[in-house]
Amino acid sequence: MNNKNLSARSQQVVWHPCTQMKQHETLPLVSIQRGQGVWLYDCDGNRYLDTISSWWVNLFGHCHPYINNALNDQLSKLEHVMLAGLTHEPVVQLSERLSKLTPGNLGHCFYASDGASAVEIALKMSFHYWQQCGHPSKTDFISLQNGYHGETLGALSVTDVAIFKQTYAPLLRHTEHMPSPDWRNAAAGQSAEDYALDTVQKLENYLAIHHTHTAALILEPLVQGATGMAMYHPIYLTRAKEICHHYQVHLIADEIAVGFGRTGTLFACEQADITPDFLCLSKGLSGGYLPLSVVLTTPAVFEAFYHDKTSRAFLHSHSHTGNALACRAALATLDLFEQNNVIEANRAKANYLNERLLPLQTHPKVKHFRNRGMIWAFEVINSDDNFANTLFKLGLEKQLLLRPLGNTVYFMPPYIINEEEMDWLATSVLHILDAI
Numbered sequence: 392m393n394n395k396n397l398s399a400r401s402q403q404v405v406w407h408p409c410t411q412m413k414q415h416e417t418l419p420l421v422s423i424q425r426g427q428g429v430w431l432y433d434c435d436g437n438r439y440l441d442t443i444s445s446w447w448v449n450l451f452g453h454c455h456p457y458i459n460n461a462l463n464d465q466l467s468k469l470e471h472v473m474l475a476g477l478t479h480e481p482v483v484q485l486s487e488r489l490s491k492l493t494p495g496n497l498g499h500c501f502y503a504s505d506g507a508s509a510v511e512i513a514l515k516m517s518f519h520y521w522q523q524c525g526h527p528s529k530t531d532f533i534s535l536q537n538g539y540h541g542e543t544l545g546a547l548s549v550t551d552v553a554i555f556k557q558t559y560a561p562l563l564r565h566t567e568h569m570p571s572p573d574w575r576n577a578a579a580g581q582s583a584e585d586y587a588l589d590t591v592q593k594l595e596n597y598l599a600i601h602h603t604h605t606a607a608l609i610l611e612p613l614v615q616g617a618t619g620m621a622m623y624h625p626i627y628l629t630r631a632k633e634i635c636h637h638y639q640v641h642l643i644a645d646e647i648a649v650g651f652g653r654t655g656t657l658f659a660c661e662q663a664d665i666t667p668d669f670l671c672l673s674k675g676l677s678g679g680y681l682p683l684s685v686v687l688t689t690p691a692v693f694e695a696f697y698h699d700k701t702s703r704a705f706l707h708s709h710s711h712t713g714n715a716l717a718c719r720a721a722l723a724t725l726d727l728f729e730q731n732n733v734i735e736a737n738r739a740k741a742n743y744l745n746e747r748l749l750p751l752q753t754h755p756k757v758k759h760f761r762n763r764g765m766i767w768a769f770e771v772i773n774s775d776d777n778f779a780n781t782l783f784k785l786g787l788e789k790q791l792l793l794r795p796l797g798n799t800v801y802f803m804p805p806y807i808i809n810e811e812e813m814d815w816l817a818t819s820v821l822h823i824l825d826a827i
């Protein structure tokens with residue numbers, strides 16, 4: 392089976408995500424046959440460097456022997472069992488380990504499969520908590536401008552991406568979006584910290600008036616991913632937490648994209664030294680192997696549901712909650728973090744790639760080159776309406792899998808990327824920029 396064949400069959404039977412299917416009349420799907428490390432191989436034998444970790448989920452490369460072995464072992468014991476009335480070693484161990492690792496040792500892990508489902512759970516839990524704790528008027532959520540939290544109806548309500556949201560507006564709950572601390576919007580000469588302090592003041596002004604009907608603020612700590620890798624100063628989080636605490640509003644940290652080392656610390660909240668009321672994790676949680684997400688919360692929230700009456704419980708479930716294979720992949724992923732001192736090793740890698748990408752910082756076609764941890768992004772100045780597709784195609788020609796967000800090009804490579812591969816990435820991207 393070659394690329395063209397499989398692409399044609401796929402177009403007949405698979406409805407691809409976030410895609411205008413008609414575009415594939417002219418742009419064939421890339422048919423991936425196998426993956427190894429940072430490389431994806433297509434059916435025609437071409438290879439592509441996965442610079443975006445397959446939508447940010449893959450941490451240690453494709454087909455990692457250690458995770459593969461763990462999964463094979465788990466397969467021979469238990470693939471899945473429902474989690475109501477039953478439990479199993481992988482889900483208990485994973486919960487224990489996550490609790491030890493998360494800011495403030497959050498716990499009471501509630502599992503689901505996708506990021507959006509974790510967001511739904513956090514929103515429902517927050518709302519329900521206030522219902523049960525004598526604040527029934529706290530029913531609203533607030534979020535940040537250009538925030539992204541997933542695309543199911545509840546998650547889409549708190550998301551601020553017009554193209555995903557407009558059509559469905561009548562189905563969504565109204566959500567106020569607070570000004571984003573995205574430093575690109577600062578006045579000339581204003582520091583990231585000052586801009587964060589300015590914007591967080593607007594959050595305080597809002598909550599001073601509206602706290603009685605606000606249940607929670609949800610945000611992506613340090614990097615707003617889906618709307619173009621907007622980066623901001625940790626002081627925003629520190630102050631937001633203080634303000635939320637003062638006004639009795641939950642803080643939901645959506646670390647679905649930034650968790651597990653992407654911003655340079657295991658969790659982004661660590662850089663602001665805060666403990667959120669809810670922490671949503673997914674994407675890298677299982678090393679990118681299997682769909683798995685989790686919400687961790689505080690004893691205070693857990694205890695508000697702990698009661699003789701069933702009706703006071705959190706009556707929410709998904710069929711694959713706590714899937715044993717996915718949990719085992721997550722355990723193997725955590726092992727790799729420990730065994731290889733990954734957070735520290737990533738610092739050296741980030742330094743190396745930054746050095747290689749230096750020419751981008753002064754490149755005439757590049758604006759706002761930025762890096763945090765293992766995330767790089769920059770805007771490309773051009774007039775191509777179809778820029779993202781153009782760059783995708785040019786990337787493939789240079790053995791790179793690139794998927795710009797509008798005119799924002801970003802890299803979020805697997806952590807196992809080596810110097811030679813970083814050289815390839817930097818050199819090829821410079822060639823592509825010169826060619827467009």
Ligand SMILES: *Cc1c(COP(=O)(O)O)cnc(C)c1O
Nearest residue numbers: 505506507539540541616647648
């Ligand atoms: C990807 C993402 C989600 C949604 O996760 P899915 O698994 O795609 O449903 C939510 N929040 C953030 C910050 C994300 O990056």
